[in-house]
Amino acid sequence: MEVKLSQIQPYLLSALRIALGLVILSFGIGKIFHFHPGPFSPPPGSLDWIAGVIELTAGGLFLVGLLTRISAFLLSGQMAFAYLLVHLPVSFYPTENDGYAAAVFSFVFLYFVAAGPGPLSIDKLTRPALRKSM
Template identity: 50%
Template sequence: MDIDRIATQSQPYLLSLFRFITGLLLFHYGVAKLFKFPPVEMFSEVTPLSLWGVAGMFEFVLGGLLMIGLFTRLAAFILSGEMAFAYFIEHLPHSFFPIVNDGALAIVLCFACLFFTAAGSGPISVDAMRR
């Protein structure tokens, strides 16, 4: 088998899968912050109009849009900015090093969303059906 050929053929579908999983992770954080499920101690005091609560609303709504692939580029662009903001406000003040300040996930999600801003949603998405 030619790995390059297989990789090239599967690339659009892996893009859709990567978009779905990224959206699911963000959606999951939104649910935990807003609806306290699953119960996570660090989100137990989050109120809807706090900074974390507003972030949870972004993650819940835009993560859901990212999962289904609707308005992917716009949703991903906003989420990329939100993750960058989260890193600089919450993680960077604790340490310069992401492994120390627990900011690695925020960085990865920021750049994953930035990638979807450029790459789009892939073939398995509402955006693709709308075209």
């Protein structure tokens, strides 16, 4: 039995969503629950803490594939905002301003706004319209 890459593409999309969701969720867990030592413990109410709340909630939703497009849109905007606010003032070039992760995350999340969650998601299981469009 021959498997074509186009047949597993939707499942790879789900795998990418899950991996990216775990990374973003870990940032939110670190910022809100002080799970990691160091700069991952911003004071409540600060801009970094608010980013942590977004990463925790939208990242968790994105991870399980619930309201995926909405959470991806919020996370894409957050990453773009982080790049513009924190990294761009240092330098235009991501290799000089350490903003490469924020830039890449922003565009990958933006891709998920258009692509959807993939077949391994709560959205796919609970929303009949999504089942037909995937």
